[in-house]
Amino acid sequence: MAFRLLGPVSAVDATGVTVALGSSRQRALLACLLVGDRVPVTVAQLIDLLWDFRPPPTAATMVHAAVAGLRKALEPAHCRGDARVVVTRDGGYVMQVSPDQIDAVRFERLLARGRQAVRADPGRGHRLLGEALGLWTGPALAGVEQVFARAAAGRLDGLRLECAEFKAEAGLELGLHYEAVSELETLVARNPLRERLSGLLMVALYRCGRQSDALATYANLRRSLAAELGLEPGPEVRRLEMALLRQSAELDLPVRPVTRPGRSPAALPIPLGAFVGRGREQSELAALLARHRMVTLTGAGGTGKTRLAIEVTRRLADHSGAEAFFVDLTPLAAGAGVEETVAAALDVRTEPGQELVATIAAALDGRDSVILLDNCEHLLDRCATLVAAVLSRTGRVRVLATSREPLGMPGEHLHPVRPLLLAVPDEPWDRIAACEAVRLFVSRAAAVRPGFAVTPHNARLVLEVCARLDGLPLALELAAARMASMSLRDLAARLDDRFRLLAAAARPVDPRHRSLAATVGWSYELLAAPERALLARIAVFPGTFDLAAAQALDGDEGPARSDGLLTLSRLVACSTVQLEEEPDDEPRYRLLETTRQFARDKLETPEIARLQSRHAHHYLAVAEQVEAHLFCAGAGPWLARLHRERVNLLAALAWAFGPGGDPDVGTRMVGCLWHYWDLRGARSEGLQWVHTALDAVGTETPVQRLPLLSAGALLHIGCADFDATAELAGEQLILARRTGQRMWEGDALSMTATIAWARGRFDRAQQLYEDAVIATLAGGSVWRAAMAEAQLARLHRDRNEPDAARAVALQSLAHARQVGEELAHGLALDVLASIEHRWGAVAEARRLVEEALVHYRLVDYREGEASALHLAGRIALGAGEPARARVAFEHSLMLCKQIGHRAGTAVAMEGLADATAAADGVEADRLRAAASKLRVEIGVPAPVS
Secondary structure, three states, X not given: OEEEOOOEOEEEOOOOOEOOOOOHHHHHHHHHHHOOOOOXXXXXXXXXXXXXXXXOOOHHXXXXXXXXXXXXXXXXXXXXXXXXXXXXXXXXXXXXXXXHHXXXXXXXXXXXXXXXXXXXXXXXHHHXXXXXXXXXXXXXXXXXXXXXXXXXXXXXXXXXXXXXXXXXXXXXXXXXXXXXXXXXXXXXXXOOOOHHHHHHHHHHHXXXXXXXXXXXXXXXXXXXXXXXXXXXXXXXHHHHHHHHHHOOHHHOOOOOOOXXXXXXXXXXXXXXXXXXXXXXXXXXXXXXXXXXXXXXXXOOOOOOHHHHHHXXXXXXXXXXXXXXXXXXXXXXXXXXXXXXXXXXXXXXXXOOOOOHHHHHHHHHOOOOEEEEEEOOOOOXXXXXXXXXXXHHHOOOEEEEEEEOOOOOOOOOEEEEOOOOOXXXXXXXXXXXXXXXXXXXXXXXXXXHOOOOOXXXXXXXXXXXXXXXXXXXXXHHHHHHHHHHOOOHHHHHHHHHHHHHXXXXXXOOOOHHHHHHHHHHHHHHHHOOHHHHHHHHHHOOOOOOEOHHHHHHOOHHHOOOXXXXXXXXXXXXXXXXXXXXXXXXXXXXXXXXXXXXXXXXXXXXXXXXXXXXXXXXXXXXXXXXXXXXXXOOOOHHHHHHHHHHOHHHHXXXXXXXXOOOOOHHHHHHHHHHHHHHHHHHOOHHHHHHHHHHHHHXXXXXXXXXXXXXXHXXXXXXXXXXOHHHHHHHHHHHHHHHHHHOOHHHHHHHHHHHHHHHHHOOOHHHHHHHHHHHHHHHHHOOOHHHHHXXXXXXXXXXXXXXXXXXXXXXXXXXXXXHHHHOOHHHHHHHHHHHHHHHHHXXXXXXXXXXXXXXXXXXXXXXXXXXXXXXXXXXXXXXXXXXXXXXXXXXXXXXXXXXXXXXXXXXXXXXXXHHHHHHOOOOHHHHHHHHHHHHHHHHHHOOOOOOO
């Protein structure tokens, strides 16, 4: 039972149905008992509250009648003592409910947590405050007009406005000024005298490039205050107006990584349907995770392990402030890619010379984190090894895993997840309605058939359906979806027939899956022929996919595009395909793994091969389309698209280079993905496929081999593997010169120059860089020339040659602007900023590094961002601004830890120590010692002053 005060006063039962409360007096009585501290309220107090201290002579009798009516509405099984909601205690009446059942209490708790998080973690604060505002359905305590209700409503409405202000503030911290403007304009129009709202709107408008509108907002506020109150705006808003007029830098976004809610690939999924039941299990699991660091949910497929794990992880993260990471292992083949998938979910980059598991552990060490490893059953050994390694090297990380069997590792604590509880058929109908399996079925059926509910007439038939489906959540949801097109009795009859058919026709499956396979098979047989055909085809996708990808599998025999969309929509409508909303509003689709396996079994081997080929060719086309946009302006969204399709791209590569595949498809795809792998720091993953492709093409195909050699050299140099880089770059240089490919010649020269620089051969490196620029320009690659020039400028800087360094950096910037690509642009600005800073042009250096940060963030290049933030910190420190420097170093340190960049972590700690030294020498010494220890661990000495 849930109680709503943030809108019309109401109660909602366990199935989501609003309870009929009866008279307005009973509604007011409910409000009396829910508002405030929920202590016993005497009859005398209720009389005063309900009649505003002007009661009729029979008020006491009317109160007792209202209590009886309210009990009848809220306690249909009031004969059982444990079902009491309105109880008599200490001479009065009190609601026997938990605070979480009352939306106003939940709202205030979310507001308190969100308010605290706004500055420290604006992403979390924005989410919590948005969740708090989402509880409102109208004016507080609507429909109850007594004085006590209006007073309580006034307080709640004030908190609602405060919540909106803090949410807007968090949005501005996150860079969501465009989204904030529309909300703030509405709020300011309703509250023209509220100075803080107007101030937030002024900042939002200014950051949107609307300075005149921001100043007009101040003018409107001033006029309203003068007309209504005879006052001038307060000092804070007046200061803000002066900052607007001066276009002060304080109004700009702070130097911090922009994190928007939901951007992270590791964010917990947010299911659309309400979570039903398992309240006791949630509490038990929360307690288990509080005591133990490794907990595994075990059980058959379809029992709801994943959904339960998500709810428990979300609750733990919200209550404790722990970071939560979601890692879906379903798409992985047996024994493949566990560490890489976990690293991608945690946004950890490969560390040169370091095992990936050690890098993951280092990135997590000291962070209060919960990792949800989902679907481990086909990767038990790899998962156990990874978890044991991470937990042994960290102190505050907890792991919650889901698997059909235990991982079998020391310290693992198991929690079996069983089917939902079922009632006994001869129980009263209200007890049947309250059992978990029936509640889930009714909740989902009501979503497709509004108004559907359990009644005394249909309760046993609903229970029969749920019992036939073994109380398995997946089976219940699939069955409930059919209520959109058939009666409950028809559904029960078809279900009975379906089980007999499946018992005769089903292929042999593992006994643990048999009843779930029967449920999926029954659902499959209910589909029309085009729907079955599409379901079988889309089973080839290992992860999410879009409509275009689904239609690419059709081939010449597929339906028209509009028919394909309608068919896919039907599969979504009947819960066979899951619809997943993306931040860009582009829908993506996903099959539950059990459904995918069942559908795949409907295909013969030749058809699977044809579909895998079409799948790979489609994603080759996607990769080639994206690749055409990666080296010009606006590359950020295209890189994001590659990341969204990562699982499909890897599956396509595995097919292309596997038995019966097409190595040419794989080779072309690798040629499109190397830049993505480099920017994301996924160099180990990239190198695996680069070397596979090199083996496939052989040495007699220079057109195909040259891009692969270049990609391999770049990825190896990113891992500080200079010998491998030299070998590949050397072969590339010989092959490029033999075939007259000047661009690839210049690229190889640039790689060779970087190796020479790293090995202390500075004159040789300078000559090679200069030759590389000439060759790449001759080959038509301005982008590669810009990248080489940026490195040459760095070399001149380090050789204490300011004029040459500045001239080459400016040339790199000119070439970067010519092509418009963000990485080249950011790198040129970053290098130029370091040059200006070294030779004393502090203001110019600061401007340049802030501009570099903008470009790095547009392509989510975290390594570059961390490096530029470190430079920003050094600039601020040199300018005598230790507080500003500290902010920059802290953000750089946070980024380095997030991506597992241990050398960058040491550098950031050293910068933070310098920024802290004057104020806290002990803390500075601690940071320097930690940085020194880390440098020893990774074998990277401190630079010579």
